[in-house]
Amino acid sequence: MRKKIEGVLTAIVTPFDSEGAFSDAALRRQVRRQLDAGNGIFCGGTNGEFFVLNEQEKVAVTATCVDEVAGRANVVAHIGEISTRETIRLGKQIEKLGVDAVSVITPYFVPLKQNELITHYTAVADALSVPVFLYNIPARTGNTLEPQTVLKLAQHPNIIGIKDSAGSYESLSSFLSAVKDTDDFSVLNGPDSLIHQGFVDGCSACISGLANVAPKEINAIWALFRAGDIEGSRQAQENVTSLRTELYKVAFSPAAVKKALDIMGHDVGESRYAVAFDPQQVSTIRQLVAGIAR
Template sequence: MSKKISGVLTAIVTTFDKNGYFSPSAMRLQVQRQLGYGNGIFCGGTNGEFFVLNEKEKLALIETCTDEVAGKAAVVGHIGEISTRETIRLGKQAAGLGVDAVSVITPYFVPLKQEELAWHYRAIADALPVPIFLYNIPARTGNTLQPETVRQLASHPNIIGIKDSAGSYESLSGFLNAVKDLEGFSVLNGPDSLIHQGFVDGCSACISGLANVAPKEINAIWSRFHAGDVEGSRAAQEQVTGLRTDLYNVAFSPAAVKKAVSLMGYDVGESRYPIRFSAADEEKILQIINKYTK
């Protein structure tokens, strides 16, 4: 990859039509919406419902995003599967679709030792022609990458960073401290509550699920910080943190984000997994949207 990924990448929702099938046309509209606010694209992640997409859909999603972005911003595609073999197989196909890098979640369901996680990532990095980001989200996988393991993996020329979605400042700062003297290795912040602090402490980019709902407000945290307006960045973060707290009190984050985008008038479809919203839930979400976004 020729340049370091920086700024905001939206953990973009995957669009479905009224019958629940992937909708490329609706996807392109969401990509353009994000590009309009200066945000890059992280597709097929948690907010993209990768866990309910089949392989054909995952590849169609990546291809649609890279084609629509057309080099105007960074595109990272998530390819993490439960096995090393399947991750490599999917990654080789994704690599030919124009992504700048791929992201690989830790294997899930089966508890693994740190040396086993390290073997998994090295095998993937050895096999793929595209750079990879480690992806730490222990609440969803049951496996946690430790900072020392990440530091060891950072020596691999094809492992260029880590996305940390553990959800705590302790976790994020642990990775930042572990690799602070390693040039070219990026730490990407996952939790929307820590975007500003992540930039202050040295994150090169954030991967934001809430940017689906508030692309302008999320980008303001980065753009103000990048311009030297640290206080303005902090103020933007406070607004986003309020949005995050209120919205996620209604429902699990990917579903709440997608429902919010839908209620804003965008045809993104329903989440596939069995979560349902009452009329009262939808009214709460509308009130939250109106309170925090313009």
């Protein structure tokens, strides 16, 4: 039986110091903060700015997360690169660190057919010993995994699920429907606006970028759902949905998330795609996070 990834995993930011270098100490502080809230860790993803990290930094980020978590929660690391060869190369380094699973976005820039995506993921899963999650985020990659493609890939013994960050309920429900009769295959929800509904419909976990800002508030959606308080879980979702909507109106994530953390007193540095926040934007974010526990 495969180890099931359940609950909330925070798509944790990668902190940088004043010189723009990866800060191990700051990441450890953020990991501890998430553990205190009951959350697992998803590192090296979109909110972790994998797209501007070099290979050495990606390995260092994962090593820090695994070491700080020390078996107390799940750690999933993103390893997706633009080519199959590079993805496998990074994956072979990451799997040695003790992660519970890895996540792989579709290759990007070059439009691929579904059979080409199957070839890519099969090669990655064949090459690695660590369990693999597919990662669907078409707005960022230009390539979409179709439900029937996912169903085929679900037959691979080392592919254990999919993280869907397409951003719509239609996408999430299509994957849940496609694999409903597949044993030990998990669907992980990406959009923070669909956490509650994802759990109701059968997602085993969510990967939340907003949990960087509101770790306890996001965890409450899962904790209440698991306890059988469906209405309480729905209300907890409503409590964070407006925060997500308004925060991401100010700037893209992870820039907006990092600015929110900075305002809250967490020194995580700026995004490497830094946004020049004007005073009004800073004021807006300050108001949004005013009621959130630091």
